[in-house]
Amino acid sequence: MNNLNENVAHLSWCALVALHINNTQSPSQNAAQEDLFLLRWLIQAQRQKRFSREVADSLNDMITFSRQLSRTIRIKRHLLTLWNEYSRLNTEKFCRSECQADI
Incomplete structure (x- = not known):
């Protein structure tokens, strides 16, 4: 797991938390409104x-990606995918190191 993946996962997590906080304040948001909030x-x-700075290119790519495909690809889904992939890889890495420690 490299530092860039960790930083991109952190960026995704922060955006998802901001969306969650926004949704608790404005609960009647639809997917298009969520995408607009996340893009902003x-x-x-x-x-x-x-x-x-390590994340700058990824952040720029996310913004470009969001602007181009916002009608077909939901930003929230993309961020969740990034976060879940990082979490899965990190969990597998942890489990491998724990299993080796038990042997």
């Missing part, structure tokens, strides 16, 4: 340089 959040994160 990603753009603001890029402008404010909230994340490390």
Whole structure:
């Protein structure tokens, strides 16, 4: 697991938490409104340089991807995929190291 994957996963997690907080304040959001919120959040994160330089290219790719495909691909689904993939790989790595320690 490299540092870039960890930072991109952290970016995804932060965006999903921001969306969740927004949804608790405005519960009647549909998927299009969620995509708009996430796109704006990603753009603001890029402008404010909230994340490390390592993530800058990935963040820019997410914004471009979101603008181009927002009607067919949901941003939330993409972020969840990134986070879940990182979590799965990290869990497998942890399990392998625990199994080796037991032997």
